[in-house]
Amino acid sequence: MIKFTSLLLIAIGLYGILSTRNVIRILVGINIMEIGINIFIVAMGYVSDGAAPILSVDSPGSLLKYVDPVAQALVLTSIVIGLGITALGLVFARRIHSKYGTYDLDSIGGDS
Amino acid sequence: MSWFNVLEVAVSILLIVFAISAVVSKKLLTSIVMLSAVGMAAAVAFALLSAPDVAVTEAVIGSGLITFLFVASIRRAGKAGDVL
Amino acid sequence: MKKIFAGLAAVAFGVLLILGISASTDIFRYEDALTEGGAAARYIAKDVNGSNGEIVFGETNDAETGSANMVTSVIANYRSFDTLGEVTVLFLASLGVSLLAGTMVKNGKRKKSGFVLKTSARFLFPVMLLTGIYIFTHGHLTPGGGFPGGSMIASSFLLLYLADEGFSTRISSFKIAEGIAGLLYTAIGATGLLVGGYFLMNFLPTGTVGSLLSGGIIPIVYVLIGLKVGSEITGIVSSMYNGEVKV
Numbered sequence: 001m002i003k004f005t006s007l008l009l010i011a012i013g014l015y016g017i018l019s020t021r022n023v024i025r026i027l028v029g030i031n032i033m034e035i036g037i038n039i040f041i042v043a044m045g046y047v048s049d050g051a052a053p054i055l056s057v058d059s060p061g062s063l064l065k066y067v068d069p070v071a072q073a074l075v076l077t078s079i080v081i082g083l084g085i086t087a088l089g090l091v092f093a094r095r096i097h098s099k100y101g102t103y104d105l106d107s108i109g110g111d112s
Numbered sequence: 113m114s115w116f117n118v119l120e121v122a123v124s125i126l127l128i129v130f131a132i133s134a135v136v137s138k139k140l141l142t143s144i145v146m147l148s149a150v151g152m153a154a155a156v157a158f159a160l161l162s163a164p165d166v167a168v169t170e171a172v173i174g175s176g177l178i179t180f181l182f183v184a185s186i187r188r189a190g191k192a193g194d195v196l
Numbered sequence: 197m198k199k200i201f202a203g204l205a206a207v208a209f210g211v212l213l214i215l216g217i218s219a220s221t222d223i224f225r226y227e228d229a230l231t232e233g234g235a236a237a238r239y240i241a242k243d244v245n246g247s248n249g250e251i252v253f254g255e256t257n258d259a260e261t262g263s264a265n266m267v268t269s270v271i272a273n274y275r276s277f278d279t280l281g282e283v284t285v286l287f288l289a290s291l292g293v294s295l296l297a298g299t300m301v302k303n304g305k306r307k308k309s310g311f312v313l314k315t316s317a318r319f320l321f322p323v324m325l326l327t328g329i330y331i332f333t334h335g336h337l338t339p340g341g342g343f344p345g346g347s348m349i350a351s352s353f354l355l356l357y358l359a360d361e362g363f364s365t366r367i368s369s370f371k372i373a374e375g376i377a378g379l380l381y382t383a384i385g386a387t388g389l390l391v392g393g394y395f396l397m398n399f400l401p402t403g404t405v406g407s408l409l410s411g412g413i414i415p416i417v418y419v420l421i422g423l424k425v426g427s428e429i430t431g432i433v434s435s436m437y438n439g440e441v442k443v
Contacts, residue, residue, distance in 0.1 A: 001117075002157055004214060005124040009131055009150075011210030016135035018202035024186060025135075028143050031178065032131050035154050038170070042163050045236075052162040053240065053266040054339060055253040055405060067162045068236045069266040073275065075166050076267070077282045080343050080425065083173050084289030087432045090185045091296045164339035165267050168331075172347045177429065180354060184436045 003043045009036030021106045023093045027086060034082045038075045045071030119160055126153045144182045151175040239270055253406045262402025263336035263411040271341065272414045272421075276396040279417075280385070283378065283424055290374075290428040297435040309359050317359030324352035332422030336411045342418040346425030353430045357437055364438065370427040377424035384413060384420075 013036055016029030045068030051059045053069040093103065100108050130153060134146035151174025158167035238244050242260040253264060261269040271279050331338075332345030356363050388397035403410040 001120045002124060002161065003217065005127055007213040007217065008128060008210060010213065011206045012128070012131045012135055014209055015202050015206035018205055019135070019199045022140070024140055024182065025143060028134060028147050028182075031147055032134065032150060035150055035170075035174065038166075039154055039157055039161075042158060042161050042166060046161050050162060052164055052339075054164070055264040055266070057253065059253075061252050066240050066266070069239055069270050070236050072163045072166050072267045073270040075163075076169055076271065076341070076343055077278065079166070079169050079173055080347075081282065081285055081289075083177060083347075083429070084286050084432075086178055087181055087293050087436070088289050088296075090181050090436070091293050094185055095296060165265075165341060165344075168340050169344040169347070172344045172351065176351050177347060177354070177433070180433070181436055 003040060006036045006040040006043060009033075009039065012036075021104055023096060023103045023105060024090075027089050027093065030089070031082070031086060034078070038078055038082075041071050041075050041078075116160070123153055123157050123160060127157065140186060141183075144179060144186075147182070148175045148179040151178065239274055240266055242269070244274065257404050259402060259405055261398065261411060261414065262405055263414050264406050265336050265339065265341075267339075268336045268341055268414060268418070269411075272335075272417045273398055273412075276385075276417070279421065280381065280396075283381070283421060286425065286428050287374070287378065290431050293432050294435045308361055313359045317355050321352050321356055324348060324355065328352065328422075328426065332418055333415065334408075335418040335422075336414050337406065337408070342421030343425055345422040346427075347429055349422070349426035350429035350433055354433050357433065364434075370431050370434075374424050374427040374431070377420045377427070381417065381420045381424070384417065388413075 010033055013029050013031075013033030016032060017026050020026060020029075047065060047067050050065045050067040053066045053072070055061075059066075096108070097103055102108070127150060130146050130149045134143045134150060137143050137146065151170060154174060155167045155171040158164075158170055244260065261273045263269045263273070328345045328348030328351075330345075331340040331348065332342045335341035335345070385396040388399050389395045391397065391399045398412040398414070400412040402412045409415075
């Protein structure tokens with residue numbers, strides 16, 4: 001169920017990127033797409049009635065059913081890299097604003 | 113319908129509603145606040161999928177630091193809600 | 197007009213994704229791979245190099261990685277090279293932000309913050325700092341690890357920025373801490389190469405699964421990653437807040 005919600009989230013993020021001319025809204029759309037992709041990867045690794053992948057007092061042995069730990073390791077890295085990408089993109093947006101005075105990409109144009 | 117299924121449906125509806133509201137709103141500050149709400153709903157979704165590491169990381173980064181980065185970028189543009 | 201085309205493109209993309217996923221779940225089932233001994237099953241049972249029997253919390257001595265948190269053992273031991281690449285990417289992002297934002301004009305005075313923020317920040321800052329340090333030192337026992345721990349440290353410094361208008365850190369001390377942490381991580385990898393035979397080998401003895409001093413080099417690696425990520429994100433926050441980096 002959450003698998004299909006995350007695919008819808010990816011599509012909504014794509015609509016958010018394509019339908020605007022404001023640089024900040026494009027970055028918001030990119031972030032929504034990243035959240036959707038991360039939820040999808042973790043949802044693909046889910047096993048029904050599987051426990052969280054930590055050995056503890058409640059689930060002591062390693063022969064019980066656990067969910068996939070590799071998918072969670074990949075998503076952990078991906079979330080932090082998404083933060084780095086957003087920070088870099090926002091610094092570019094600030095430079096655009098300080099040079100042209102607006103966030104509107106259509107009115108900037110190119111150098112002729 | 114066990115509690116788990118009810119929670120799954122509720123989190124899915126919240127995710128879609130917040131994401132659509134982030135994409136179609138007219139003011140910029142509303143988009144940013146709705147993005148933070150999407151991050152928080154995603155943290156709940158990760159906890160439902162038995163992924164506690166990922167839930168903690170998404171809650172700290174997605175709803176705290178990314179919202180701060182966005183707001184710090186647009187607060188120099190005059191009134192923070194009037195740009196298109 | 198642009199919105200109509202964007203809507204059509206998004207709807208087509210979404211339909212393609214949903215059809216593709218519904219068609220492929222009959223071909224590959226993850227549950228079968230888990231029981232038949234794929235990579236994830238070997239990481240869970242900790243028998244990549246040879247079978248060890250069942251790993252029991254609190255009893256097994258000297259297992260392969262020795263950490264009770266399986267995601268930690270994947271990140272910091274089995275796939276430690278990917279983590280090295282990830283901290284490099286974060287370093288490049290932090291470098292880019294401080295180079296580009298550091299040449300903009302400073303905005304002038306900051307606003308004074310209210311009374312509630314000032315008083316509560318004085319109480320919350322040590323609690324958040326201590327929670328962050330707890331999370332990355334217990335990364336092999338409880339959920340969390342280096343990445344959320346470091347981010348929480350950066351959030352506590354962000355709280356100080358928001359509460360106190362005269363607060364500005366010396367950025368150079370954060371850069372020094374970040375550089376030293378990255379250097380030590382690579383040095384541990386090189387030590388593993390000299391001692392054992394491959395880069396980033398776990399060369400310390402792994403103790404009992406579930407105690408604090410277990411896991412070989414995993415707690416050391418996670419402490420270094422936590423400090424590095426924390427100082428990097430604090431550098432990003434400071435550059436975005438001030439607009440001018442004081443060295």
